[in-house]
Every structure is written in C-alpha cells, then in structure tokens.
Amino acid sequence: MEATVVLVDNSEMTRNGDYAPTRFQAQADAVNLLAGAKTQHHPENTVGVLTMAGKTPQVLVTPTPDLGKVLNAMQDMKIEGDVNLATSVQIAQLALKHRQNKNQRQRIVIFVGSPIAEDKEALVKIAKKLKKNNVAVDVVSFGSEEANSDRLEAFHAAVNSNDNSHLVTVPPGTILSDMLFGTPIFMEEGAGGGGGGGEEGGAPAPRSNVVDGFDYGxxxxxxxxxxxxxxxxxxxxxxxxxxxxxxxxxxxxxxxxxxxxxxxxxxxxxxxxxxxxxxxxxxxxxxxxxxxxxxxxxxxxxxxxxxxxxxxxxxxxxxxxxxxxxxxxxxx
Incomplete structure (x- = not known):
C-alpha cells in the first residue's frame, strides 16, 4: 500500500512547446496515467495533487483512492508564476504525515519542467529530512534538465534509500508519458522488498513485465x-x-x-x-x-x-x- 503526492509544475515556463503539445499538457497526461497506475496497483493506494507555482504551493487533492478527483484537478489547474520546490516538498510531506492509513508507504513524485531557484545545499537538507521520515521521492526532470541536473542529482542521492527513489530525465522532442511508461516510477512497486533484492537488479526483474496491474509477460x-x-x-x-x-x-x-x-x-x-x-x-x-x-x-x-x-x-x-x-x- 502506498500514499503518493504528485507535485505538478504549473509555472509559466510550462507553456513551451518543446514537448508536444506543451510542457504542461504533456505533464498533465503523464500525471493522469501515473495516478491511474497507482490506484490500480492496490485498492488501498491513494494519490494526491499539489501545484508548485503561483502565489503559494497549493494542495488541490489530498491523497485519495478516487481517480476522478485527480483527473478533475488536473483539468482545472491554472498556469501561473514560478516554481517553489522547497516549500512544495515540505507541504507534500505534511500531507503524507496526516494520511488516514498509517500502514501506507509514503511517496512524493515531483515533475520539474522549469528552472528551480533553490541551491544544492538547501535541497540536500530537505532530502535528508525526507529520508529520515521514510519518504521515497521520484523526480521527473524535463524541459530544463540541463539547468537543474546537478541540484536534482544531489537531491536524489541524499533522499535515496535502498533504491526506493528514482530520478528520470526526459529529453525534449519526445512524448513524456511514453518515456516514463517503462521506468520504475510507473512500475508496480516492490520497493519495500527492494532492499532484500539488492543484488544486481534483483528488484526490477519481477516487476519488469507488470504495468498498471497487468502482466505483459x-x-x-x-x-x-x-x-x-x-x-x-x-x-x-x-x-x-x-x-x-x-x-x-x-x-x-x-x-x-x-x-x-x-x-x-x-x-x-x-x-x-x-x-x-x-x-x-x-x-x-x-x-x-x-x-x-x-x-x-x-x-x-x-x-x-x-x-x-x-x-x-x-x-x-x-x-x-x-x-x-x-x-x-x-x-x-
């Protein structure tokens, strides 16, 4: 069981069209598919949505098993302002802390499609706090991947524990959802047992053909x-x-x-x-x-x-x- 909060980049930079049709729409499609995959993997999985740009980060949907609420939130989301990653992550952690089912593992999925303002030291400090509280973090970097590369890699290295967190960089000119489809972010999670399969990719093997609750093997x-x-x-x-x-x-x-x-x-x-x-x-x-x-x-x-x-x-x-x-x- 897992509770997930998806951090969406709704900044002005996401209007760019280097990902068809735009960065924001490509991101929205990927978030919708991810939410569907998460809720179908286990009946008690929950997904929430939080915007990172605007006057202040805002929780649009608290973690819920209702996929319809997530889809409606993505449809009504507005593009405005600049990304505030540090504050967004802390709000997401707070939302996960107050989840109804304490047996659920905690996960944050961050979509970053514009340059982030925080420096490396600040992000590492936040990452260590997340790791201490057993919060796994997946990061999808697209659009401004070169500008954010060093800071996001340092953030991922600090938060990762037993390979429970992932950093995926998607180059421009590709379909974002297709590129993420076969990554560990979309795969059925055996992350809790991933520690036991630490030998050379022992964890990814059993879930390599299982996506969205369906065994493609x-x-x-x-x-x-x-x-x-x-x-x-x-x-x-x-x-x-x-x-x-x-x-x-x-x-x-x-x-x-x-x-x-x-x-x-x-x-x-x-x-x-x-x-x-x-x-x-x-x-x-x-x-x-x-x-x-x-x-x-x-x-x-x-x-x-x-x-x-x-x-x-x-x-x-x-x-x-x-x-x-x-x-x-x-x-x-």
Whole structure:
C-alpha cells in the first residue's frame, strides 16, 4: 500500500512547446496515467495533487483512492508564476504525515519542467529530512534538465534509500508519458522488498513485465521497449477473451457440445498473443516461445471449434425449410 503526492509544475515556463503539445499538457497526461497506475496497483493506494507555482504551493487533492478527483484537478489547474520546490516538498510531506492509513508507504513524485531557484545545499537538507521520515521521492526532470541536473542529482542521492527513489530525465522532442511508461516510477512497486533484492537488479526483474496491474509477460512483449505495442496487444487480448466468453455462452445455450467450445476458447485465449500481434515482432517472439506440439494442439482445437460452429449454423438454417409451401400444391 502506498500514499503518493504528485507535485505538478504549473509555472509559466510550462507553456513551451518543446514537448508536444506543451510542457504542461504533456505533464498533465503523464500525471493522469501515473495516478491511474497507482490506484490500480492496490485498492488501498491513494494519490494526491499539489501545484508548485503561483502565489503559494497549493494542495488541490489530498491523497485519495478516487481517480476522478485527480483527473478533475488536473483539468482545472491554472498556469501561473514560478516554481517553489522547497516549500512544495515540505507541504507534500505534511500531507503524507496526516494520511488516514498509517500502514501506507509514503511517496512524493515531483515533475520539474522549469528552472528551480533553490541551491544544492538547501535541497540536500530537505532530502535528508525526507529520508529520515521514510519518504521515497521520484523526480521527473524535463524541459530544463540541463539547468537543474546537478541540484536534482544531489537531491536524489541524499533522499535515496535502498533504491526506493528514482530520478528520470526526459529529453525534449519526445512524448513524456511514453518515456516514463517503462521506468520504475510507473512500475508496480516492490520497493519495500527492494532492499532484500539488492543484488544486481534483483528488484526490477519481477516487476519488469507488470504495468498498471497487468502482466505483459503473457503477451510475449516487453512494455519497457515498446509501450504502444504492449497496450495494443493488451486491448486485443481483452477483446478476444470477451468474444470467446460470449461465444462459449451462446454454444452452451444451444446445447450439445459444451466442452468443445470451452476447450476451443481456452486454446484461442492461449494463442491470442500470436493473433493480436498481426505479424509483427511480438508474433515472432510468441511463436519462438511455443514448441511444435503446442501449436498443433491449438490448431486442432481451433479447427474443432470452427467445425462445430458450422454444424450448429447449418442446423439452424435447415429448421425453417419445412414451413415453405409444398411444390405439389403450387402445381395444382
């Protein structure tokens, strides 16, 4: 379980268009996706939103499991003023301190899209305080990454404990949400157990294919390498499963041969990654993972299902024929 407060950069600098369509809108899309991922990873996870610019940093949404409140807050957010990072982080820590469920781990995610005014020493001091209070911090640096590089790296080094915090730098000209999709910031957190897996990337391995509560390993594609393909395959798989469930239910109602459609549905579900890939790289990966016997079994199951469906359709078509007028009566 985790309580997260997302710090959003709503300064005037975020009007720049070096991230399509603008820094602010690209950031808003990433925040919306992150909030959705966090709330779906665990039913008791909560997400809050805090603005860093304007007259003073402002908590728009206290940590809540209601994703709708986060989306509404991002839609109504105004662009104004300059970023005040130090004050924003301290307010976020206070919001986490007063979270309702004290069993939740504490996390702050900071989006920085403009130059920060605080010096390195001030940021390190704040980072040490966060570390002392067991607050993990993820930082997304974009737009002004060169100007902020030294200070954010020092901040990250001071707050990081057992690799529970991360610093991600996104270059201009890219899609912010896509670049963050495969990073530890979006991944399902095993951070609490990350200390036990401290040997050479032992922690990232088990969660490398799990994003947004869905295991992409069964699709035969790595979401960190091609997030768009992974999402497309996921949608295809879910649609195929729904179609097969409907077909199985219809066959069961018609009677006779319930087992065969179920077996065919199971086989098609297992073969979905290959069918959904549509001849791309994912198809090759999935086929390589299967031996010849498995492919033959799936082909046999599919052929049996198609044959039974044709027989059922043929029987249904023959039923109304006796209702037609006899030819002898027409002749008389």
């Amino acid at each position: 069964e699709l035969g594609v790595d979401p960190t390498l091609d997030p768009e393909l992974a999402l497309a395959l996921r949608v295809s798989m879910e649609e195929e499963r729904a179609r097969q469930a409907t077909a199985t239910a219809a066959a069961a109602q018609q009677g006779g041969g319930e087992a065969t459609p179920a077996a065919g549905a199971a086989a098609v579900e297992a073969a979905t990654p290959v069918a959904a890939a549509g001849g791309g790289e994912a198809e090759g990966m999935a086929i390589d993972a299967m031996d010849d016997d498995m492919l033959l079994q799936q082909a046999l199951a599919l052929s049996m299902q198609v044959e039974q469906e044709e027989m059922q359709e043929g029987g249904a078509a023959e039923t109304p024929e006796p209702q037609q007028p006899p030819k002898d009566e027409e002749a008389k």
